[in-house]
Amino acid sequence: MSILSLLRFIYWATWFFIVPVVLAGLVVWLISPGDATAAVGPLGYLQSVVHDQPVPVAIVLFTLFEMVLWSQRYALPLSSYVGVGGRRDIPVSMRKRFEQANSMLDEAARILRRFHKEIQRAVSSSDREDINDKLQRLRDAMDARPFEAPVFNSAYDDAGDVIEAKLSRWRKGELREYGESIGIAILVALLLRAFVVEAFKIPSRSMVPTLAVGDHIFVNKFAYGPTIPWTHTRLFSHLPPKRGDVIVFQFPEHPEQDFIKRVVAIPGDKLEAVDGRPVINGWVVPQCRVGSFSYTEGDGPFNQHEGELFVEYMGKEAYLAFYDRMMMTSQARQKCNSDADCPGGKGCVDKVCGEYQGPYLVKPGEVWVMGDNRNNSHDSRGWFEGRGGGVPFENIRGRALWVWMSFMPTGALAWDRIGVSVMGTPRLPRQFESLRPLMASCLKDRPPASVTTPPEPR
Numbered sequence: 217m218s219i220l221s222l223l224r225f226i227y228w229a230t231w232f233f234i235v236p237v238v239l240a241g242l243v244v245w246l247i248s249p250g251d252a253t254a255a256v257g258p259l260g261y262l263q264s265v266v267h268d269q270p271v272p273v274a275i276v277l278f279t280l281f282e283m284v285l286w287s288q289r290y291a292l293p294l295s296s297y298v299g300v301g302g303r304r305d306i307p308v309s310m311r312k313r314f315e316q317a318n319s320m321l322d323e324a325a326r327i328l329r330r331f332h333k334e335i336q337r338a339v340s341s342s343d344r345e346d347i348n349d350k351l352q353r354l355r356d357a358m359d360a361r362p363f364e365a366p367v368f369n370s371a372y373d374d375a376g377d378v379i380e381a382k383l384s385r386w387r388k389g390e391l392r393e394y395g396e397s398i399g400i401a402i403l404v405a406l407l408l409r410a411f412v413v414e415a416f417k418i419p420s421r422s423m424v425p426t427l428a429v430g431d432h433i434f435v436n437k438f439a440y441g442p443t444i445p446w447t448h449t450r451l452f453s454h455l456p457p458k459r460g461d462v463i464v465f466q467f468p469e470h471p472e473q474d475f476i477k478r479v480v481a482i483p484g485d486k487l488e489a490v491d492g493r494p495v496i497n498g499w500v501v502p503q504c505r506v507g508s509f510s511y512t513e514g515d516g517p518f519n520q521h522e523g524e525l526f527v528e529y530m531g532k533e534a535y536l537a538f539y540d541r542m543m544m545t546s547q548a549r550q551k552c553n554s555d556a557d558c559p560g561g562k563g564c565v566d567k568v569c570g571e572y573q574g575p576y577l578v579k580p581g582e583v584w585v586m587g588d589n590r591n592n593s594h595d596s597r598g599w600f601e602g603r604g605g606g607v608p609f610e611n612i613r614g615r616a617l618w619v620w621m622s623f624m625p626t627g628a629l630a631w632d633r634i635g636v637s638v639m640g641t642p643r644l645p646r647q648f649e650s651l652r653p654l655m656a657s658c659l660k661d662r663p664p665a666s667v668t669t670p671p672e673p674r
Contacts, residue, residue, distance in 0.1 A: 236278045237278060239278075240274045244273060305362060314358065347382055416432070417430075418432075418476065425536050427476070428633065433616055435616055456583075463612050481576070481583065483581065491570030501529070502529050505526055506527060507524075523538055525539075529663055530668060617637070
């Protein structure tokens with residue numbers, strides 16, 4: 217790649233991608249309220265819209281900034297290296313007018329083609345001939361080598377005058393053109409949100425440490441087949457979730473609420489849990505201890521949560537799961553060989569007694585989910601007044617992708633969270649970097665697929 221080509225690439229990438237993305241993201245961040253419920257008045261309404269639909273708003277803002285920058289493209293740094301129409305012999309001062317001439321010729325050709333019969337009736341043959349002559353004169357001036365600015369300016373003015381005088385009734389107004397561009401941007405944003413990707417904000421700590429409160433994530437709505445808007449019908453019904461997938465879904469008890477959890481059981485499975493550890497068809501999910509982990513939640517005597525962090529293996533997925541010591545009943549480490557050795561209806565897992573939940577049988581057309589913060593998650597185990605319940609396929613909005621923005625409790629931007637892949641390699645919070653070698657060892661020494669794959673239901 218030559219130096220000139222590199223400069224052109226830097227120019228286009230910087231001014232028409234990076235800068236609009238940064239500006240749109242900055243505006244969304246500045247407008248977004250720290251507490252959506254506190255927003256009031258006209259500004260409050262705008263804040264609530266941005267809070268609820270940050271991605272469509274960001275797409276529209278990106279388009280607006282793109283339009284503004286495009287209108288000033290020949291005054292931007294490095295513009296002298298770009299040229300216009302494949303030509304660099306056009307003076308910088310003339311490039312905007314040269315491009316306007318191209319647009320005017322295209323518009324005239326479109327009008328003459330689309331309204332041919334109307335123009336024949338309304339415009340005399342001599343005037344039509346004058347239009348064609350002046351348009352051709354402008355083409356010749358633009359094609360001339362070398363470029364002659366006085367000849368081009370004269371031809372441009374004459375062509376503009378004749379088009380305005382004879383074809384103005386069929387021209388689009390500038391306001392209409394801008395309106396159409398913004399309308400297309402809004403339509404694209406809505407289509408993307410409905411069928412491809414949508415943004416969600418993490419409201420609780422049920423998925424700690426995989427996701428933190430303040431994370432804003434993208435969700436792949438195409439993963440299990442997009443739903444037809446305003447219905448629960450999927451275009452593709454043969455793409456069910458897999459064990460280990462992190463999904464966003466409508467809470468079955470209150471569909472107006474969106475939840476995010478990890479799929480642990482699929483249709484036909486028998487699910488049990490001992491102190492939050494999943495047991496699928498009698499198979500205990502294997503895990504590898506990473507170390508002690510803690511986090512703070514709100515104020516009060518029970519705001520500090522301390523426990524153990526594990527890497528769990530389920531199928532092809534490896535992820536972090538947190539077990540809160542305060543919520544676990546097996547702290548006394550009562551030994552057992554079977555459930556019969558555990559008093560009070562407790563269960564036996566890895567020869568230790570713990571609180572038993574289940575058994576739950578997963579019905580066709582649904583999945584059962586659990587939070588990665590196993591002892592502090594309102595999930596399938598506790599729904600429907602403690603009887604438990606699954607997530608119907610039609611309630612699933614999509615599969616989690618990555619964190620695109622995150623805020624700390626103070627409102628500051630959490631830079632270390634941006635770009636975290638929800639279902640990729642587990643990421644430790646930065647205050648627990650000392651656990652990274654142990655986590656890396658757990659991931660490196662991953663058990664074979666025969667060990668991490670649960671058996672088929674009996």
